[in-house]
Amino acid sequence: MPPPFPDRLTAMRILLAALTFLCLVATAGAQDIAADGPAATPLQSLLQEHRAAIEQGARRGIGPAIEALRDSGLPEARLILEKWQARELWLRKADGLFFLAEPAEGGYRLTDPATGEAAGSATRDEVIQIRPNSGIRAVLAGALVQFQLTDPNPAVRAAALDAIARRSEAGHLDALRAVLEDEPDPRLKARKARLERLLTISFDPDPDARIAAIEGFAGDIGVDVRAALNPLVATTRAVAPGEPPAGENIARRLSPGSEALPREAAYAILVEAGLAPPRIGRPGIRAALAAHVEGGRVGGVPVAELNSDAARERAYAGLAAAGLVPAHVTEAGIDAALAAHSFYDRYAEADPRVTEAASAALSAIALMVGGNQMADLALDALSLASIYFLAAIGLAITFGVMRVINMAHGEFIMMGAYTGYVVQQFIPDYTISILVALPLAFAITFGAGVAMERLVIRWLYNRPLETLLATFGISIALQQLAKNIFGTQARPLTSPAWLDGSLVINDVVSISYIRIAIFVLALMFLGLFLFIMRRTRLGLEVRAVTQNPRMAASMGINPDRINMLTFGLGSGIAGVAGVAIGLYAKVTSELGQDYIVQSFMTVVVGGVGNIWGTLLGATLIGFLQKGIEWFNPSNTLAAQTYMILFIILFIQFRPRGIIALKGRAAGD
């Protein structure tokens, strides 16, 4: 087989020659035929003018053709661009004219693009389809935007604005300005005005207009503004012999050896710019030595001795002296080279007034963004706090009020989440299924809690450490049971559609509705807890039994019953929390495990036996965790680690939590 390469080259050459010839003929032909038929229209003559580019279909060089069509002012320009984009533009081989074509009997039915009149038909062999590639289609889309901006359909106009915002070019500015006044829709008009100002920043030739536009955006935290301003203040590092050349818009001068530009980095820039010889680093020396081993010696040093840097330097110096390798760049040489050049950061934007205005606007924006980010962080922290509160409120009852360590609390949360999942298998409507799942989860975990209290915990009331262990036994049994029933993979618990999405306040601050719902749920439970404990007979009896069971018993309260109900209540709330947590976390048999330690932390930090303490504890932990994450956003593990360390230290200073019970209520 002969080598294909020369062959292909020859073919290309022939093709090119043929194309050139074809162009010449076509132009001549167009002038010839101009007197009659479709070719007579101005559109067709414009198309003929750029026929070579259109037919060739290369992204490069297509620009003038499209611009000419767009700026021609012809009423058919939009149609032809759209058809071109939709691959419905065809070329008749015979006379080189452009037509719109649809498949028909035995070939294609042609239409004259200018007049819309039928122009006969053609077989498949007589016409060529113009197939714009994706690059050209994007350029076409950009050109079409101008027409779409004045489209009577507001949706099309909005789509055109979106297109401009996605990829804007200088031409859009004039187009936008032209249609700005005529926009009837006030919302679209506002968008157009904002876009016009953004484009002014990027493309207006007049610096004063740009500066005015930039200053108009000071304090605006929109992402689009930052996207328009950031390229203006983007810098590239540059180096020049002696002083920097005049006319450069210099952001700052850098002195080598400073923190911003370490000496090594500065010299590397010089080397890259070809202004200094490269340094030979340790790997380079090693490679050079390895390449010049002769008879077990390199540069006069035996190979076996080359296991230290000093010996290698010596050997390299020997090689350099023999002229085998380039000489070492000395430190003094580096210093001299650095001193002879100036290093600076250069703005891509040439006008210093514009860059100045842009950086001023950006710093104002950064301040605003910072403030808003804090607000966003606070919202995040609040929602995390409400999740912790929800997970911990059941514990606040069982551990806080009854002093029973329930290690299976996490598994009650898990049971609630799985209840939600099972209900969704039977009730397909997500809203109804959630409404059913919440009370059902409460009922199921209430029952489980009561059973556990009756069977296990009541025998262990005065052995708290053993309660911990017994409930742990229940916890691992329940976990494994869930694994056996539901498998190890995560089960979906889908939230209703009205909880999807998020409340967007601006480009920085937003919060998902599901988190708002959890926050509301947490508040509701706080209210419920307070109501039960303060306003009901049950709450009174619970408080009495907590303080002094014997005295309460002698007042006619049945402590057994109260303990049972209290424990059931705490467990039931855990189940409801499980449904809420399952809505945004994955439902697995280890769901409870993830929350149990944090929940205990919340209760202990807040202060045992006080719901406000639990609330404060959850808030503290939520804000703390988000705050630490803010310092190091990539590493949530570290945030959790430091948070736990903080809690351990916090317990040192307030062993009884934020709100410590005093007096008789404190028990011991």
Next chain:
Amino acid sequence: MRQSFVAKNPSVLVFLACLGLFTLGVSVLSEGMGIGLISTSFVKTLGKTLCLCLVAIAMDLVWGYAGILSLGHFAFFGLGGYMIGMWLMYARTEGIVAASLSNAEIPPTPDELRSAIANQIFGVVGSSDFPAIWVFAHSLPLQMALVVLVPGLLALVFGWLAFRSRVTGVYLSILTQAMTLALALYLFQNDSGLRGNNGLSGLQNIPGAEGVPQSVISVWFLWASAAALGLGYVIAAFVVSGKFGSVIRGIRDDEARVRFLGYSVEGYKLFVFTLTAVIAGIAGALYYPQAGIINPKEIAPIASIYLAVWVAIGGRGRLYGAVIGAALVSLLSTWFTGGRVPDLPLGFYTISWVDWWQVLLGLSFVLVTLFAPKGIGGLFDLVAGRRAPDRHGADLGPDPGALREKEAER
């Protein structure tokens, strides 16, 4: 009249004799040294079990005797494993890297050697520098000192903070659990310097013993573990036998009363906590070379709770109880979860023990807590004919279940 330590604690001699017989028996039956009835992997399992018994003794000392339910002793165990693992991994990688670099034309400099080792070890977490904590990893004696020092210091600092502010009871348990969780989460990070969740691996290959087959190494480690267990048992028995033991039992039963008697409760607790952490660290240092790999999962809070489970099932407040519990439950766990137990067909459902063992373990744990708070060790009381006197409902100590009948007798 002062009795000798052995006379007061005959159980120590019995235990040491049993341990010696067991070790001898396993050695004789092993593949590496004896007639090959026991496979190498089972010898390793037995050796690991001995290490678990050692950490269970530490747990019994701190919980059964001093009344501190620490849910953090497996963290000390893991730290000990990490400390010895660092040397094992470094030394072995050094050997491999040196062998591969010795073929190059130019002999490597010490710096190049070091960075090649670092690249080999930390490439998996996208780093090629030695973190600062590996500074002693090249030296076995230093790293062995760290096996004792790191868990010891951590326990000392943590214990000092916790006991000083009088955190007791379940609060202390939760706090120790938090410490364990924090440590595990920290180690899970890639930039913790200990290879993140990959952990340290290849620990079963002992540098300098490349020619020795694993079957022999496993027996060596069995001996080392048995020796450590025996020594640990004697130390623990010595600690709890004298006056010191009485004081820590007193702290367990009524801390305030002991404090009012003038004892420095915090000092005693801190000593026991630190001592047991050191024992746990040594046990871990012997365990992980037999396991071959250590990762942060080993340190997760659940492991420490299992430790408490073993001790509770074996019987708190008696050292042999802890050993029995740890050996029995961990061996049973291995057996059940290994999938070698035949399934139990019930007609309508077949119980596969791999799935149901955890349920069985959890429930039996609840039953032991409820009905046999003395654990398996309580059987020895039955054999010895030691019974709780009928006090018609009144408690012996200030806290029900606080004081052991055995101690009341003496």
